[in-house]
Amino acid sequence: MSIALRTLDDGAWISVNNSRQVSVSDVWTLSRGVFCDCKPAYVLLEAFLDVRVDGPTVVAEAVGQCLECGVRETITYLPVGRIVDGTFEPVDPETVQSVLEPAGKH
Amino acid sequence: MASDVEKWKDELYGTEIRAEIERFAEAGWEAIPDDEHDAWFERFKWYGLYHQRAGQESYFMMRIGPPGGVLEPGQFRQLVEIADDFSRGPAENPEFGNGWIDVTTRQAIQLHWIRLEDVPEIFDRLEAVGLSTVQACGDSWRNIVGCPVAGKDKHEHVDADTLATELHDTFKRNETYSNLPRKWKVSVTGCDEGCGQGDINDLAFEPAEKEIDGESVTGYNVRVGGGLSRNEPRLARDIDVFVTQEQAIEVAGGISGLFRDHGDRENRYNARMKFLVDEWGPEAIRETLQADYVDFELETAGEDLRDSYSYNAGEADGKHDHVGVHEQDDGNYYVGLNVLVGRIGVDDAYELADAAATYGSGEVRLTQRQNIVFTDVPAENLDDLRGEAVLDDYSPDPHPFQRGSIACTGTEFCSLSIVETKNRQVRFGRWLTDNVSLPEGVENFHIHLSGCTASCAQPQIADVSLRGMKTRKNGEPVEALDIGLGGGLGAEPQFASWVAERIPADEVPGAIANLIENFTEVRDGNESFREFVAARDADELADLIEPEETDYDDPYLHNTKRTWYPYADEDDLEASPAPARADGTPISSDD
Incomplete structure (x- = not known):
């Protein structure tokens, strides 16, 4: 089953199958070292630049800023959800994410 | 590779969209195929319809763009009547009630909570007085802005x-x-x-x-x-x-x-x-x-x-914003009225439409500072116009903190915004007016609040620029603002320098109060605020901003984007009454 994935409205949100599923302006918790030196890093997502699937994982490219140290960077591989039986299951932004690169690239 | 938006535009765009809007309006919101939502909502923008943010599905913002912000006699009243009849939401805004018009920084009018089913009748009513929503949004020529007078x-x-x-x-x-x-x-x-x-x-x-x-x-x-x-x-x-x-x-x-x-x-x-x-x-x-x-x-x-050029040039005693009473070239007067954050409730708007017609020509113009201007007022009508009760709130002589306030739409309706804006800016303006004095000779002070980097409130060209952000306070994420200083236009246009970042929103009024107190103490003679900022580096300026909690109360510190409507009693996304049918009954996901 094909999944329609796209960013819309100037990167304000990620649409999955024509439904607004992931919005900017949430604070995502990233483990130490993957974004900046903060432990953990609390990163405000300001815009989604792209979205794609990597196996069952929905992965976004996004611009974010660390709320502690102020580093603003592009995150090229942020898992934002999974496709399970054709349904999108979002990742909770508050759970700590430690993987910001595709499997096999570590 | 061409984006999805480009593909959709190649398939159907421009004036052909009108018939599709009318087809969907006739059949109802649910007639839009689920797998075509993104494409249609992108196309609808060309006709000035912008699908409101998540939690408000099936409701639209409608934008009407008169060139140069000129609303000819009768047009403003028609907009007010349309707002009265069609721009009502499922919950009240605590500052503005339910039913209003927004004046934008591009001299347009925005209405919210518009249902697709009502759009054909609204289009008819707009066209009956020579107005249109065409190309108010989307990838084309937007509203032409210019001198409002x-x-x-x-x-x-x-x-x-x-x-x-x-x-x-x-x-x-x-x-x-x-x-x-x-x-x-x-x-x-x-x-x-x-x-x-x-x-x-x-x-x-x-x-x-x-x-x-x-x-x-x-x-x-x-x-x-x-x-x-x-x-x-x-x-x-x-x-x-x-x-x-x-x-x-x-x-x-x-x-x-x-x-x-x-x-x-x-x-x-x-x-x-x-x-x-x-x-x-x-x-x-x-x-x-x-x-x-x-x-x-x-x-x-x-x-x-x-x-x-003197408009928004940052002169200490300069105003140049069309607010107030000014003589026209023909000997009549135009009267610029302050509209705090650009929003006018429908009851007030009816009174303003009456006043424009009674004392002037009935023409109402919109400014890029979210204000309105009555034109063609004869000298002998000025006193009676000034005596109208509605001018107590929409004043030709407002306090500088009211006069200088601009705010974008914010998380109330916008997908991009990071923070709540309009109600917050109203509360900021009220607190600053009650608690802060500008130094002698400073009659103008622009504070622009934009919910995100899209910059719809034009924060970079204000004395104090506020831009939506988040921070953590007491271990919790809260809405915050970056603070920039010293922006403006004029002969030497200058964008604001961002000198303080991620200030919790409830500490921003205290920061502005301390900044103005420091400015008052150390300014050189009649130095304007913009000159004062230009004479200092970012570190010096950052030291002059001392954020602190005051008795200002901010009810919007939580994640307002995670609500279906930030001011609803039950504001969780799960409590949203959207999407809804034309009569307002919610459409459940099981339907």
């Missing part, structure tokens, strides 16, 4: 109203220019005060004179590639072109055609004219315009009036 103003050099209207008539519903890579914002300035804000537009016509064949000719110089969005502000660049009023139309078509053909359709983030000017340079833009897009020899730039 064009044609009436003593400061006028050329009649900007005529050119703004001609541009509107030429480029709206014009198939050749209906599908551009991104939005296309145009400004026409005709006065010596610079109130068209051309510097922050994709294309700007600015008053100028040029000696041609021994005769002094009045017209416009042309600038391109200005804009504020995405942390990439640019002032429009001079391409060394002078045009007469007649040539302006062809040059405008040429430059927008150049953008249509050479703008980046692969990457929407890079698709604005400012980035094309960055890449090519002004000289190459001019050369390509001459070679491929106009049929006459372009004149080099004439002598401009920029040295006299």
Whole structure:
């Protein structure tokens, strides 16, 4: 089953199958070292630049800023959800994410 | 690879969208196929309909853009009646009730909570008085902005109203220019005060004179590639072109055609004219315009009036914002009324429409500072107009903190915004008015609050620029604001410097109070705030901002974007009554 994935409205949100599923302006918790030196890093997502699937994982490219140290960077591989039986299951932004690169690239 | 948006536009765009809107309106919201939502909502923007944010599905924002912000007699009242009949939501806003019109920084009107099923009747009512939503949003010519008192103003050099209207008539519903890579914002300035804000537009016509064949000719110089969005502000660049009023139309078509053909359709983030000017340079833009897009020899730039620009120039005693009572060229007066954050409740709006018709010509104009102007008021009517009760709240002589406030839509309805804005700015203005004194001689102080980097409130050209952010306070994420200082236009336009970041929103009024207290103590004589900022580096300025909690209370510190409506009693997304049918009954996901 094909999944329609796209960013819309100037990167304000990620649409999955024509439904607004992931919005900017949430604070995502990233483990130490993957974004900046903060432990953990609390990163405000300001815009989604792209979205794609990597196996069952929905992965976004996004611009974010660390709320502690102020580093603003592009995150090229942020898992934002999974496709399970054709349904999108979002990742909770508050759970700590430690993987910001595709499997096999570590 | 072309984006999905480009594919959808290739399939169907422009005036053909109207019939589809009417088809869906007739059949109801649920007739839009689920797997076509994104495509249709993108297309609807061309007709001024913007689907509201998550949690408010099936409701739309509708934008109406009169060229130059001019609402002819009867048009303002029609907008108020439409708002009264159709712009009502499922919950009240605690500051503004339910049912209002918003005046925008691009001299347009926005209505919220519009149902698709009502759109055909609204279109009919708009067209009955000569108004339209065409190209108010979407990838094409947006509303033409300009001097809000064009044609009436003593400061006028050329009649900007005529050119703004001609541009509107030429480029709206014009198939050749209906599908551009991104939005296309145009400004026409005709006065010596610079109130068209051309510097922050994709294309700007600015008053100028040029000696041609021994005769002094009045017209416009042309600038391109200005804009504020995405942390990439640019002032429009001079391409060394002078045009007469007649040539302006062809040059405008040429430059927008150049953008249509050479703008980046692969990457929407890079698709604005400012980035094309960055890449090519002004000289190459001019050369390509001459070679491929106009049929006459372009004149080099004439002598401009920029040295006299006073609008938003940051002078301590300067106002230049059209608020107040000002004599027109014909001996009548125009009366500029302050509209706090641009929002007018329908009951007040009816009274304002009555007052405009009773004491003036009934014409109401919209300014880029989210205010309104009554024109053609005879001198003998001024006292009676001033005596109207509605002018207590929409004052021609407001407090500087009310007068200087601008706010964008914010998380109340907008997908992009990070923070709540309009109600917060109302509360900021109220607290500052009650608690802070400006130093002697400072009559103007602009505070612009924008919910995100899209910069719809034009924060970079304010004395104090506020931009939506988040921070953590007591271990919890809270809404916050970046603070910038010293922006403005005028003869020497300058974007604000961001000197303090991620200040919790409840500490911002205290920060502004301390900043003004420090400014009052150490300013040099009659130094304006903008001069004061320009004389100091970022570290010095950051030290003058001392954020602190005060008795200001901020009810919107939580994640307002995670609500269906930030002010509802039950505000969880799960409690949303949307999507809803035309009668307001929620459509459950099981239906």
